[in-house]
Amino acid sequence: MKPSVRPAVPTFSSGPCAKRPGWSLSALDDAFLGRSHRSKTGKAKLAEVIERTRAVLGIPADYRIGIVPASDTGAVEMALWSLLGTRPVDVLVWESFGKEWATDITKQLALDARVLEAPYGQVADLNAVDWSRDVVFAWNGTTSGVRVPGADWIADDRQGLSICDATSAAFAMDLPWHKLDVVTWSWQKVLGGEAAHGMLVLSPRAVERLESAPPPRPLPKIFRMTKGGKLIEGIFKGETINTPSMLAVEDAIDGLQWAESIGGLPALIARSEANLKTVADWVATSPWISFLATDPAVRSCTAICLVISDPAVTALPAATQEEIAKKIVSLLDREGVAYDIGSYRDAPAGFRLWGGATVETADIAALLPWLDWAFATVKAEVLAAA
Numbered sequence: 001m002k003p004s005v006r007p008a009v010p011t012f013s014s015g016p017c018a019k020r021p022g023w024s025l026s027a028l029d030d031a032f033l034g035r036s037h038r039s040k041t042g043k044a045k046l047a048e049v050i051e052r053t054r055a056v057l058g059i060p061a062d063y064r065i066g067i068v069p070a071s072d073t074g075a076v077e078m079a080l081w082s083l084l085g086t087r088p089v090d091v092l093v094w095e096s097f098g099k100e101w102a103t104d105i106t107k108q109l110a111l112d113a114r115v116l117e118a119p120y121g122q123v124a125d126l127n128a129v130d131w132s133r134d135v136v137f138a139w140n141g142t143t144s145g146v147r148v149p150g151a152d153w154i155a156d157d158r159q160g161l162s163i164c165d166a167t168s169a170a171f172a173m174d175l176p177w178h179k180l181d182v183v184t185w186s187w188q189k190v191l192g193g194e195a196a197h198g199m200l201v202l203s204p205r206a207v208e209r210l211e212s213a214p215p216p217r218p219l220p221k222i223f224r225m226t227k228g229g230k231l232i233e234g235i236f237k238g239e240t241i242n243t244p245s246m247l248a249v250e251d252a253i254d255g256l257q258w259a260e261s262i263g264g265l266p267a268l269i270a271r272s273e274a275n276l277k278t279v280a281d282w283v284a285t286s287p288w289i290s291f292l293a294t295d296p297a298v299r300s301c302t303a304i305c306l307v308i309s310d311p312a313v314t315a316l317p318a319a320t321q322e323e324i325a326k327k328i329v330s331l332l333d334r335e336g337v338a339y340d341i342g343s344y345r346d347a348p349a350g351f352r353l354w355g356g357a358t359v360e361t362a363d364i365a366a367l368l369p370w371l372d373w374a375f376a377t378v379k380a381e382v383l384a385a386a
Contacts, residue, residue, distance in 0.1 A: 003370050006337050007363035013340035014142055014168070014303050016188040016195050018358045020258040023192070031250035037243055045249050046238030052256040053199065056264055057170065060177055064202045064236035067244060069222050072167035073097075075184035075198030078223050079163055080104055080136070083182065083206060086213045087160050088133045089113040092124045095141035096346045097165065105136065109217070120144045120347050121292040121305070131158035140169035142189075143344035145305025145352065147173065149297045154179040161206055168302045170199075171259065172272040172356050181206045187248065190268065190302060191255035192358040194248040207231050259357075268357040269301075275355030275364050276301035282368045288313070288375055292348060300355075305343065307350035313379060320382065322349040327378045328371070337370045 011018040032045050050065045059065060068075050080101065089111050091102040102115045114133075118124040123146050129135055131154075140147040147169065154162055154176075161181040169175065171190035175183065183201040187193030202210075210226050222241050225232055235241060259268055276299065283289055288310035293299045308314070313321055325343070329351070332338040343350045351371070355364065 002373055003366075005366050005369075007366040009360065009363050010337050010339055010367075012338055012354045012359065012367070014344075014352055014354045015186075017190070017192045017354050017356055019192045020255055020358045021360060023254070027254040028247060028250045032246045035246070037240065037246060037249075042246065043238045045246065045253065046240060046244065049249060049252050049256065050236070050238060052253065052260070056256060056259050056268075057175065058177070058265065059201060062204050063177065064207060064231070064233075066200045066202075066225075066236045067238070067240050068198045068200045068235075069196075069240075069242050071188065071196055071198045072165065072184050072186040073198070074222070075186070075200040076101060076163075076165050077104070078200060078225065079182045079184060080109065081217070081219060081223050082215055082225055083161060083163070083209055084109060084111055084134055084136075085216050086134075086209065088130075089160075090129050090133045090135045091115050092126075092129070092135070092137035093117040094123050094146055095120065095138065095144035096344060097142065097167075098136075098138045101136050101165070121146060121294060123148060123298050126153035129153065131155035131160055134160040134163065136163045136165075138165040138167075139175065140166070140173065140300050140302060142168040142300075142303045143305075143347050143352075144292065145300045145303050146293045146298045147300045151176040151179045161209060168300070168356070171265070171268050172302045174265070174269060177203075187252045187255070190272070190356040190358070191252070191259060192356070193252045193255050194245070197244060197248055197252070202236075255358075271357040271359075271361070272301040272355055274361045275359055276304060278361055278364045279304050279306075279353065279355065279368070286368075286372060288379075289371070292350060302354065302356045304353045304355045305347065305350065306353070307348055308375070310375075310379070312383065316382075316386075318349075324378055324382055325349040325351065327382070328374045331374045331378060332370055335370070335374075338367055 093099050093102050105111050105113045116124040163182040164180050166183050167185040168189050170185040181203040186198050188195040290309040292305040292307050329342040341351050
């Protein structure tokens with residue numbers, strides 16, 4: 001039977017993600033609009049984002065934090081083009097964005113690089129990483145539903161830099177800053193902020209690389225972090241390279257204030273992990289569905305990726321399986337109980353539920369019976385038509 005309880009908030013998109021509970025446009029009433037971001041108040045707003053971020057995430061005082069253009073993609077590209085070239089590179093790939101970074105490094109930058117790749121749902125062989133090289137990886141695979149199983153594999157005595165794309169991990173997972181030299185993410189993920197702005201964190205080792213080994217290539221203005229061989233410190237104090245949206249800045253401040261109000265990072269992590277557990281408990285009792293990541297140690301608590309495992313469906317041609325998954329997504333969209341839950345376009349056919357901290361566990365729990373109903377409905381239709 002069709003379930004009677006609906007999610008109060010049916011937004012399960014993996015980016016832009018659900019707004020924090022209780023959010024409304026009134027949260028932006030204090031936005032600094034129609035004024036220069038370079039004015040005293042404008043810079044203070046930007047600096048507030050940086051310092052609240054430092055406090056919530058526990059970022060060390062000697063790490064620089066900058067607001068940069070073009071979301072997480074812009075932040076990663078700044079790091080790759082500005083920092084790589086001194087050493088060979090290991091690139092770890094287990095989802096689509098890691099593959100993009102590998103393409104940049106091997107084809108655009110044409111560096112001496114090894115690509116250590118794993119299929120969707122798995123993590124590459126971390127024991128094969130060579131820490132005499134620079135290492136580029138995603139902490140959490142937004143499109144594959146996997147995350148690294150901790151940080152023991154990152155060498156404390158590494159010679160190269162660890163460059164971590166943490167766009168769907170920051171604020172939902174514990175990032176060990178002493179193991180990370182460059183970390184990037186965007187506002188649009190775990191705290192549900194507006195898009196187009198990225199965050200870039202640099203360790204003292206990364207700053208030393210920037211100042212001592214300028215990249216052997218021309219850089220566009222929005223990538224330049226040094227001048228005259230010295231770090232442009234203003235970038236990391238709220239003096240952004242280009243003009244930011246002060247409306248988005250206000251929204252970022254609101255998200256950070258909410259994070260502080262519920263107990264900071266431990267509470268954010270707990271909310272995301274509770275969402276994953278709710279899905280895991282359901283999968284354990286639902287014979288038609290499975291996690292894309294078969295190893296529980298690497299399952300993401302933010303980008304929760306699922307595949308249909310019902311034998312009657314998996315026996316069908318791949319195109320038919322994909323059709324069934326898409327029909328389920330469309331049916332739930334029409335019912336208004338789940339939006340944007342289809343797998344990423346390059347990933348195996350299935351579903352991707354965002355479980356970040358802004359998503360209420362009660363809404364995840366309310367959605368799951370709808371998935372059971374939609375699967376039964378679509379399966380019956382497809383098999384009847386076969």
